[in-house]
Amino acid sequence: MNEDQKLFDLWLGGKPSGFSGLYDKYKNRVFGFLLRMTGDREIAEDLLQETFLAALRNADQFDRSRNFLSWLFGIAHKRTIDFFRHAKVESDHKEDAETAIGSKIEAPDQQLSNQSLRKVINEAVEELDPLQREVFLLRELGGVAFKEIAVIMDCPINTALGRMRLALKNIRKELKKRGIDGVQ
Amino acid sequence: MACSDWEETALLYSSGELDEDHEVEFKSHIAQCESCKAFLEQYQKDRESLFSIEALGAAPSEKVDLEVKRVCESSKKQYTNIAVFPAFAKKSIISVSFFLIGFVVIGYLMINVQHSEVVKAKTIQTNDPSGSESNQMVNVAEILKANPDSADSINSTPLDSNRSFSKNRGNLDATGVVPVDLITK
Ligand SMILES: [Zn+2]
Numbered sequence: 244m245n246e247d248q249k250l251f252d253l254w255l256g257g258k259p260s261g262f263s264g265l266y267d268k269y270k271n272r273v274f275g276f277l278l279r280m281t282g283d284r285e286i287a288e289d290l291l292q293e294t295f296l297a298a299l300r301n302a303d304q305f306d307r308s309r310n311f312l313s314w315l316f317g318i319a320h321k322r323t324i325d326f327f328r329h330a331k332v333e334s335d336h337k338e339d340a341e342t343a344i345g346s347k348i349e350a351p352d353q354q355l356s357n358q359s360l361r362k363v364i365n366e367a368v369e370e371l372d373p374l375q376r377e378v379f380l381l382r383e384l385g386g387v388a389f390k391e392i393a394v395i396m397d398c399p400i401n402t403a404l405g406r407m408r409l410a411l412k413n414i415r416k417e418l419k420k421r422g423i424d425g426v427q
Numbered sequence: 428m429a430c431s432d433w434e435e436t437a438l439l440y441s442s443g444e445l446d447e448d449h450e451v452e453f454k455s456h457i458a459q460c461e462s463c464k465a466f467l468e469q470y471q472k473d474r475e476s477l478f479s480i481e482a483l484g485a486a487p488s489e490k491v492d493l494e495v496k497r498v499c500e501s502s503k504k505q506y507t508n509i510a511v512f513p514a515f516a517k518k519s520i521i522s523v524s525f526f527l528i529g530f531v532v533i534g535y536l537m538i539n540v541q542h543s544e545v546v547k548a549k550t551i552q553t554n555d556p557s558g559s560e561s562n563q564m565v566n567v568a569e570i571l572k573a574n575p576d577s578a579d580s581i582n583s584t585p586l587d588s589n590r591s592f593s594k595n596r597g598n599l600d601a602t603g604v605v606p607v608d609l610i611t612k
Contacts, residue, residue, distance in 0.1 A: 262499050270492070275484035288491045295495055361482045368483070383478040388442055404435040411470060418477075425469050 247311040255302050266295060269312060272384045273319050279368055279380055280323045290326060294319045309391075316385035317395045320377070360423070367417035375410035378403050428456075430463055437467040441474070 250268075253261025273294055277287040297318050298305075305314055368376060374396075381387040381395065389407070393400040415425060436453045439445045445453060457464040487495075 259496075259500055263496060266492075266495060266499075270495075271484035271486050272480055274487045275480075278485045279483070287485075288487050291487055291491065292495045292498060296498060299499055360477065364477045364482050380483065382442070383474070384480065384483050388444055389439060390444060401435070404438055407438055408431065408434050411473075414473075415469070 276380045290322045293322050313387045313391045320395050363421050367414045375406045378406040379410040433463045434466050
């Protein structure tokens with residue numbers, strides 16, 4: 244039994260430590276995903292709360308043979324889709340939010356070896372087509388397998404792979420524009 | 428296969444989703460294709476440096492952490508009920524299953540015991556020399572008492588040959604009872 248399963252069992256049994264353990268372990272990944280998908284910190288925080296609550300409510304439906312984080316990202320994906328379906332975010336609002344991300348995204352408590360590089364990569368991710376961005380984030384933040392991404396996004400696996408390939412090409416292009424070459 | 432397809436294969440290779448046969452094919456392709464090899468190397472380097480959790484992830488505010496934990500804590504009762512039911516159901520299913528399995532096993536054993544008792548009874552008559560002989564003696568005595576004229580036929584019954592036959596075959600049907608039947612005829 245891995246660590247996630249132990250925490251999950253505690254969580255299922257109603258023990259707060261199980262829930263806190265999983266929340267603290269994965270909140271940055273899920274929040275990063277939601278923030279970069281919605282482009283709005285406040286919305287992302289609401290969706291983060293909804294994601295974990297939905298996971299809590301549906302804990303008994305979790306297939307234990309599956310990866311916990313993939314399952315959690317599947318829920319985060321659904322929350323994001325629901326949000327866009329119901330809220331119909333205006334494009335100008337989104338632009339405001341995107342500007343806001345630039346300033347808000349840097350959490351002061353997080354020390355990074357290369358902060359500017361981090362800023363640049365996130366700008367490149369922001370530029371992606373939403374479908375490419377989602378596949379990219381599910382894979383790189385959630386560590387979700389392509390097979391699972393196809394299920395989450397309800398598309399053939401080849402479509403998911405194609406989106407990822409284009410995402411990487413486009414990120415590379417954006418990085419080049421910002422003076423970062425392929426060789427590191 | 429075009430190089431764009433091989434690049435998608437490279438993605439599956441990186442995520443550990445490529446089966447052995449495809450992995451061999453893929454490796455032989457990148458051994459001779461600079462472009463696909465470069466794509467894979469670049470992706471692997473990017474994953475190590477640029478696509479880290481530190482770079483792509485983001486920390487929610489402490490206020491949100493507390494709020495999420497508080498809301499989840501307050502809904503504890505609700506989810507405990509949800510969580511307890513399946514646990515209870517699971518236990519019930521396990522208990523019922525054990526019960527049913529127990530019934531089947533006991534039933535099977537009882538049938539077997541009955542059967543083996545019959546068999547044992549027959550086996551004793553057949554294989555146990557003292558048992559079978561004493562049985563035969565009783566039988567013979569009774570028959571002689573009832574019909575003294577049949578003594579000759581008793582001596583000529585193929586009792587021993589029958590017994591050795593049954594022993595050799597390990598067959599429980601050919602028993603010492605047979606001669607008795609023969610005697611009565
Ligand atoms: Zn190639």
